[in-house]
Amino acid sequence: MDSRVPASHLYQALAQQMLALVDGGVLRAGMRAPSVRALALQHKVSLSTVLQAYRLLEDRGVLEARPKSGFYIAAQAHHERALPSASKPPLRATPVSVSNPVFSVLAYATDPSYAPLGCAVPSAALLAADRLDRHLARCARVHGRLYNVYADPHGDAELRGQISERALRLGHAVPPDSILVTNGCTEALNVALSVTTRPGDTVAIESPTYFGLLQVLEARGLRALELPTDPVRGVDVAALDKALAARRVAACLLASSFNNPLGTRTDDATKAEIAAVLTRHGVPLIEDDIYGDISFGDDRPRPFSAISPTADIILCSSFSKTIAPGYRIGWLAANRRHDQILAAKFALSLSGAALPQKAMADFLKSGGYDAHLRRIRKAFADNIDRMRRVVDRSFPQATRMTAPAGGFVLWLEMPDGFDTDALYARAIRERICFVPGSLFTATGQYRNCLRLSCSHDWSARLERSVERLGEMAGEMLQ
Amino acid sequence: MDSRVPASHLYQALAQQMLALVDGGVLRAGMRAPSVRALALQHKVSLSTVLQAYRLLEDRGVLEARPKSGFYIAAQAHHERALPSASKPPLRATPVSVSNPVFSVLAYATDPSYAPLGCAVPSAALLAADRLDRHLARCARVHGRLYNVYADPHGDAELRGQISERALRLGHAVPPDSILVTNGCTEALNVALSVTTRPGDTVAIESPTYFGLLQVLEARGLRALELPTDPVRGVDVAALDKALAARRVAACLLASSFNNPLGTRTDDATKAEIAAVLTRHGVPLIEDDIYGDISFGDDRPRPFSAISPTADIILCSSFSKTIAPGYRIGWLAANRRHDQILAAKFALSLSGAALPQKAMADFLKSGGYDAHLRRIRKAFADNIDRMRRVVDRSFPQATRMTAPAGGFVLWLEMPDGFDTDALYARAIRERICFVPGSLFTATGQYRNCLRLSCSHDWSARLERSVERLGEMAGEMLQ
Incomplete structure (x- = not known):
């Protein structure tokens, strides 16, 4: 069973088992799927459970229903795309200057008239944080006066206790x-950098990395030293060791897990x-x-600071990706x-x-948070899964893509020489937004890469937009 | 009539007129006040209105009721303390290092077991921002989903429209x-400094100035050039001109009005x-x-940027002092x-x-904001007034104090050689907090000065604390 999708219901578990058979090559494109009756008998479940599972797989493009003939494995059901190269x-330490192009992308990424493949922010509909909002309404009604003070600069004591x-x-x-x-993870990073670096210093980071982080380095006058990074395992430890021996580096800034844009999951031994x-x-x-917290696996990976508790580590995080981008609550x-x-x-504030x-x-x-996390993990895993299938069937053959273990972004690598800035310009004209790869580095790499966000509820419009992107990419390759 | 207290009621207007006679020396300590009946006839008001006015003046220590004999002007009713010297x-440009002593004071200033003469934050009880809290409760209930996004980095469009x-x-x-x-005025100042200065640069500021501002300069690695400042008129223009001619200054940072701690009101011509x-x-x-917005006069002074609209000015402000320190909403x-x-x-965030x-x-x-402002302006003006009277009757003769035109802090200047750090240490032992003058500069001045905050609802405890401070100061002078 695919561990990326926790099966909270019987039919979902069944769909996952079928999917594993497809991904494992046991069931191949064009083959007839087991009959509903046979599968129900085999798994000791009802016919309607099997039907539910098959409908789910049909929705995801894994199965095709043929009238009066049953279900068949779809042509593009099995994807085995290569991962992007490390x-x-x-x-070398590089001055950072990304802010201007980033703002141009952000303007489109937050404009609802553009297909939302750009902004890595969960949509409010998908988050459905109504229970949190009700807590806020109650707090404002009941505790307004008590809390109308400059809070302890450390932050609310109960909140720190819960964290x-x-x-x-x-x-x-x-x-x-x-x-x-x-005020969000961004402020946490600023605080952490302000106590470890001074302008002109060098900070070692993953490559590719989140452009917002590059903007923080830029604003603080810091230089970036980009590290070789594998799309599954993360930063190359030997390269890191060598890089640190060669020059003074003031701090190293890494994602704990599921880095944006690669979605890597570094194992505990490597973190240590x-x-x-x-x-x-x-x-x-x-x-x-x-x-x-957005792990598709059964476990939530531990941060570096949990694995190496005595090392000099500042842990930064926030609730912005999992429940409340609008609340701006981060912590370190x-x-x-x-x-x-x-x-x-x-x-600072x-x-x-x-x-x-x-x-x-x-x-x-x-x-409420754990139930919420279970729900959104499944939603993001499903979104990633669907997006990968659509990319698989729509993008040129040579396209590589990540298989993220968490988070909600996909990273695509097109053949060398492909220009995703040019693809971006075309896509924007068709009101589709994504983020071109050039924004994820200070060194001018990744012009042949792009990031797709899977942070909105899946929709026909999203699907069509990804298909259209793939078509355009194909045209540009010809 | 004292223009610092807008008279929204008849008895208040009457009390103000009496106060003006006392402050003008027409009514002197020990004299009998006009009889209630006579005053009622003279002003064509009811007896109860006069009684209300007299009770108010009694509360403030201006009148004393003597049984069966009527009201008399109190011994310390009239204050004519000299202002602090300019x-x-x-x-010279000075590196800034104030954070450690500031945090020690802040720990006491926010501890409710200490008399709150330290922290320049309006108490939540005095602000009574319940209507704002109800708006927040409603917004969370009604608009929660719509607003659970990264807001436009410029901030809410309606809010900017209202501002x-x-x-x-x-x-x-x-x-x-x-x-x-x-995120509050502090972040606004950080943004403004980050686009006008680089670490090592010099920023010209008022002296004395708010210690939080010095902390911002310290954190940004900036040097402070402190300018001669008059407690009524503000910065000395000729000295500013000369200072800027003598060295490179990256930016000048001034309070628009009622600077903390002096409460100055620079006139429009000087601002220009x-x-x-x-x-x-x-x-x-x-x-x-x-x-x-906390002007005691009939008008609200205009900021520099209103008076000189084409000059290179970044205006920073917030709602933290007037309505919602807990909301952290500032702007520039x-x-x-x-x-x-x-x-x-x-x-940054x-x-x-x-x-x-x-x-x-x-x-x-x-x-709701205008009605709110009317109420709190009066409350702060009353508080300042009471505090000045208590200081006047409790502190050693040589004590000078400001006559702020707005805000809610008083600045006291003791004779040269007096050590308010030592007074602070004694006061803390008696659970009274204030802020010693040494925190308001990067150059080691103002050891003979101190700031009293008048931002809490007046209480017998506050009054006793100020009296006790005065006694201690007197003992230290002997």
Whole structure:
């Protein structure tokens, strides 16, 4: 069974088993699927359960129903696209200048008249955070006066307690007083960078990496040292070691899991190695765990700081990708530099909005977050799955794509020489937005790559837009 | 009539007239006040109106009721304390290092077991922002989903529209698209500094100045050039001109009005002169108008940018001092550098929390803010008035104090050689908090000064605390 989709219902489990047979090559394109009756007998389930499973697979383009003949494996049901190659960025510290192109993309990415393949923000419809909103409404009604003060600059104590409790479930000891609540993960990264770097310093990062992070480096006058990164395993440890030996690096900034745009999942042993290499070179690690809760597997991966608790690590995260982009609640946790961190946060924005923090604390205490996470993990995994199938059947043969283990973005690699900036210009004219690969680096790479966001509820419009992108890419390759 | 207290009721107007007679020396300590009956006849008001006025003046320590004998002018009713002298800071750029002592004071200033003379934050009880909270509750209930997105990094469009409309009433054209909503005024100042300065640069500021501003300069690696500042008129224009001619200054950062801690009100002509001097030297002005709405006069002073609309000025402000410190909604408006400003804000924290901004917009549209401002202006003016009287009767004869034209802090200057750090240490032992003068400068001045906050509802405890501070100061002077 595909571990990326937790099967909460019988028919879903059944669909997953069928999918595994397809992906494993047991059932091939054009073959007749087992009859509904046979499958029901074999699995000791009702006919309607099998039918539900088959309808689901039909929706996803895995099966085709042929009138009076039953179900058949669809032509493009099985995808076996190659993964993008591991990146090989030039190993030099580079000044960062990405802000202008990023803003031009963001303008389209947030415009609802464009197909939303650009912005890596879960749609509000998909998040359906109504219970959190009700907590906020109640807090405003009941606690308004009590909370109309500059909050403790550390952030709401109950919220820090809840974050600490959740970490403990992963075996990660994060004391509440080591946590600082911030205005989103972006502010957390700013605070972390401000206590570890000074303008002109070099920061080692994954490549490709999230353009927003590059903007933060740009605004702080920092240089980027991009590291070779594998689309499955993450950063190349030997290359990191060598890079740190060759030059002074003020900090290393990595995604804890499911980095944007590759969706990598680095295993625990490699994380421990990376932390050890950084410790040996005396380089602090800033880890960004913003996608960690959106794991498609049965377990939620542990951040570096859980695996290497004594290393010099500042853990940054937020609730923006999982429940509330509109609330702007992020946080960081560190095992040293507490005074400096507090002073840096205080100098940036004093403290955060008090009532949203209290509402988030109440929501977490109510136990609603886990059920919410189960729901959205499944939704994102389904979205990624559908998107991969549509890419598979629509994009030119040479297109490679990631198989993300979490998160909600796909990274596509076209043949060398392909120009996704040109594809972007064409796509925008047809009101389709995505993010061209050139924005994910400070070194001018990835012109043949692009990122598709799978963060909106699946729709016929999305599907058509991806198909159309694939067609355009095909035309450009001719 | 004292223009600092708008008389919204008859008895208040009457009390103000009596107060003017006392302050003008017509009625002197020990004299019998006009009889209730005589005053009622003279002013054609009811006996109960006069009694209300007299009770108010009794509460404030202006009158004393003597049983069976009527009302008398109290011994300390009339205060005529000298103002602090204009500051004469050393005219050199100074690295800033104030964060450690500031945090020690803040810990006491926010601890409710200490008399709250330290923190310049209106108490939630005094602000009584329940209507705003109800707007937030409604927004969360009704608009939760719609607003659960990364907001436009510029901030809520309706809120920017409301801010623009309010500015227009002062004859100040601030187009909505020149406005950027921030996480409080502190983030606005960070954005403004990030587009005008680089680490190591020098910023010209008032002296004494708000310690939080010094912390921002410290965190950004900026040097402070402190300017001679008069407690009534503000910055010395000639000294500013001379200072800018002598060295490169990257930006000048001034309070628009009622600067913290002096409560100055610079007149429009002087503001125009300052803007002209800065323009001549090519130095941008960052103005902080956070106290501008808390004017004790009949008019609300105009910011520099309203008076000199073509000068290079970034206007920063927030709603934190007037209605909602807990909401963290600030803003800035600029007439140039829009792209840089947006990129700087985006790199710091993407966007602000969406629902609080929407709630603030709804609250402003409802017209509730003006009534609210009328109420709190009067409350703060009353508080300042009472505090000045208590200081007057409790502190050593040589104590000077400001007569602020707005805001809610008082600045006291003790004789040369007096050590308010030592007074602070004693006061903390008696659970009284204030802020010693040494925190308001980067140059080690103002050891003989202190700031008292008048931002809480007046209480017997506050009164006793100020009296006790005065006693301790007297003991230390002997």
